[in-house]
Amino acid sequence: MEKFTTFEGIVAPLDMINVDTDMIVPKQFLKTIKRSGLGANVFDEMRFRPDGSEIEDFVLNQADYRQSQILVAGDNFGCGSSREHAPWALLDFGFRCVIAPSFADIFFNNCFKNGILPIALPQAEVDKLMSDAKQGNGTVLSINLEAQTITRPNGETIAFDVDPFRKNCLIEGLDDIGLTLKKSEKIDAFEAERNQLAWC
Amino acid sequence: MSHTTLYDKIWQAHLVDEQDDGNCLLYIDRHLIHEVTSPQAFEGLRMSGRQVRVPSKTLAVADHNIPTTNRAGGVEAIEDEQSRIQIETLEKNCAEFGIDHIGMMDLRQGIVHVTGPEEGFTMPGLTIVCGDSHTSTHGAFGALAHGIGTSEVEHVLATQTLAQRKAKNFRVNVVGDAPDYITAKDIALAVIGEIGTAGGTGYVLEYAGPAIEALTMEGRMTLCNMSIEAGARAGLIAPDEKTFEYLKDRPRAPKGADWDAAVAYWQTLRSDPDAVFDREITIDAANLPPLVTWGTSPQDVISINGRVPDPATIDNEARRKATERALAYMGLEANMPVQSIEIDRVFIGSCTNSRIEDLRAAAKVIEGKKVADRVNAMVVPGSGLVKKQAEEEGLDKVFLDAGFEWRDPGCSMCLAMNADKLSPQERCASTSNRNFEGRQGREGRTHLVSPAMAAAAAIRGHFVDIRDF
Numbered sequence A: 001m002e003k004f005t006t007f008e009g010i011v012a013p014l015d016m017i018n019v020d021t022d023m024i025v026p027k028q029f030l031k032t033i034k035r036s037g038l039g040a041n042v043f044d045e046m047r048f049r050p051d052g053s054e055i056e057d058f059v060l061n062q063a064d065y066r067q068s069q070i071l072v073a074g075d076n077f078g079c080g081s082s083r084e085h086a087p088w089a090l091l092d093f094g095f096r097c098v099i100a101p102s103f104a105d106i107f108f109n110n111c112f113k114n115g116i117l118p119i120a121l122p123q124a125e126v127d128k129l130m131s132d133a134k135q136g137n138g139t140v141l142s143i144n145l146e147a148q149t150i151t152r153p154n155g156e157t158i159a160f161d162v163d164p165f166r167k168n169c170l171i172e173g174l175d176d177i178g179l180t181l182k183k184s185e186k187i188d189a190f191e192a193e194r195n196q197l198a199w200c
Numbered sequence B: 001m002s003h004t005t006l007y008d009k010i011w012q013a014h015l016v017d018e019q020d021d022g023n024c025l026l027y028i029d030r031h032l033i034h035e036v037t038s039p040q041a042f043e044g045l046r047m048s049g050r051q052v053r054v055p056s057k058t059l060a061v062a063d064h065n066i067p068t069t070n071r072a073g074g075v076e077a078i079e080d081e082q083s084r085i086q087i088e089t090l091e092k093n094c095a096e097f098g099i100d101h102i103g104m105m106d107l108r109q110g111i112v113h114v115t116g117p118e119e120g121f122t123m124p125g126l127t128i129v130c131g132d133s134h135t136s137t138h139g140a141f142g143a144l145a146h147g148i149g150t151s152e153v154e155h156v157l158a159t160q161t162l163a164q165r166k167a168k169n170f171r172v173n174v175v176g177d178a179p180d181y182i183t184a185k186d187i188a189l190a191v192i193g194e195i196g197t198a199g200g201t202g203y204v205l206e207y208a209g210p211a212i213e214a215l216t217m218e219g220r221m222t223l224c225n226m227s228i229e230a231g232a233r234a235g236l237i238a239p240d241e242k243t244f245e246y247l248k249d250r251p252r253a254p255k256g257a258d259w260d261a262a263v264a265y266w267q268t269l270r271s272d273p274d275a276v277f278d279r280e281i282t283i284d285a286a287n288l289p290p291l292v293t294w295g296t297s298p299q300d301v302i303s304i305n306g307r308v309p310d311p312a313t314i315d316n317e318a319r320r321k322a323t324e325r326a327l328a329y330m331g332l333e334a335n336m337p338v339q340s341i342e343i344d345r346v347f348i349g350s351c352t353n354s355r356i357e358d359l360r361a362a363a364k365v366i367e368g369k370k371v372a373d374r375v376n377a378m379v380v381p382g383s384g385l386v387k388k389q390a391e392e393e394g395l396d397k398v399f400l401d402a403g404f405e406w407r408d409p410g411c412s413m414c415l416a417m418n419a420d421k422l423s424p425q426e427r428c429a430s431t432s433n434r435n436f437e438g439r440q441g442r443e444g445r446t447h448l449v450s451p452a453m454a455a456a457a458a459i460r461g462h463f464v465d466i467r468d469f
């Protein structure tokens, strides 16, 4: 997993609530047996007509936003299914950070496992970043995970919360399984006891 | 322990490690896998040279992408190449890593959340995960069950544990006597309508109260299934005699003295009388009308006697915009009566409502009647066992005589990954769980209802109040 420390990226607005995982990556693209390549399909049904041509007014089809790395969206982002194809598709497109007032649980978890930083902020702060994003013209935000701040184009900084453990994993690019395997002895002991139970 | 909830108890019994920062390692007793969210997990294991820690604790069955017609030729004959590759990949991965796999031609094949309970793989007090959000279904047995992503599938395969933080407790009390026509589906929609699709975020829901005790196991599975639609991590119902009755003699349930020991333990699995919940709501099942969704979120719930909402009356701007967008997508006018909405398709199936009780309820409504000319209707049983039982009861004949298609088991038009899907603008009365844009096919329009309501709509060609049917 790529390490995540600080970066500057173009910010795109997706001013909708309840953006669900079916919108992020429709099911016809779940037939792949790989993780990569899904960026071409991210937001497919909002981005392309059935004949494959682009829908001009969708944000990621506008020249200003084709290279976006940060997405600002409405409440309850990523609701719906557990498909990890959603963060894979966002990452493959180039997104490293999603900012919204709230996120669905499984999607939120899946982001961290793929090197994407989901940031939940109060609505008023999201509104500010949404208006920055709507300026287009290559507007960038800079994100400092170490300091837990977002810097706006006008220089204002917004602080955000992140679980310290997950923060560390992102910064170090740590693999979850490797971390857990360090606790193998505890798992062995727990399992040996649990396997004694008649119903396990 | 006292003052603890059912969720607290199951959580505590599975805690392998707890860091000071609240990050925990939870032991996973049962892992279900299917063809769509597992290939990249096995690829990950191979790339890092890791093994599956306890192959016997994982069970595989293909469902999402599997054809529901023309299966006689077996997996090699599946027409859609990508589907075939996914299904073959699951078979190969299971063979390579020593995981039990229920193949497409096996009578037990079905939707993973139907098959798990039928096999007795699902039991009270266990932790159960699957790379599918509707894993919450298994909470009907008093198991802590939830969906996980593919990285977590890999994590569970490699370590038999999951990194988790504890969720909060939310009790949904359902009181009152539910009349015959009010099903678990209506209760589920009522809960989501009440708390919204993000209302359960960060919580595990426990459903309790007389109306829950009165539900059959099938009904409890329907209700817990839709917990994820309320944003909850999982749904739970304390196990009781009905639970034990359902599980007794299932292939993977304990037998003899082990069974008795299991039941003795399972009987302890309930929230203490003085348990503290972070949030509680109460719903009166006696006063619920049959419910339908009008929009593109499962919280867009309305009475069968109601009217489609009018965005002009909504003050909150984000809500108003979402409502306008949903009405435009659904091709509905503000204020139109729900019963005037005409439908083109009916889908009876999915892990929400494809069990024998659901098929019986639908068959009872349509017996001796014909599907309206404008409607194409299909039934997709949840598993081969459900299909067989329905055929033994003659339900297939009832459906076929009425003009329904009678399919082989799978997810089918619940998510439209295989050939079963809506065409643009087609409108469907569906017993599934999600009405998102494009869920049942690009530009398709989904209304979520109970099996009986779907069946009645199939006959009339528009939504009808099952009470007047």
Ligand code: SF4
Pocket (backbone or CB within 6 Å): B063, B064, B111, B112, B113, B132, B134, B350, B351, B352, B410, B411, B414, B415, B432, B433
């Ligand atoms: S039936 Fe639908 S909701 Fe259930 S597992 Fe299949 S796709 Fe998911």
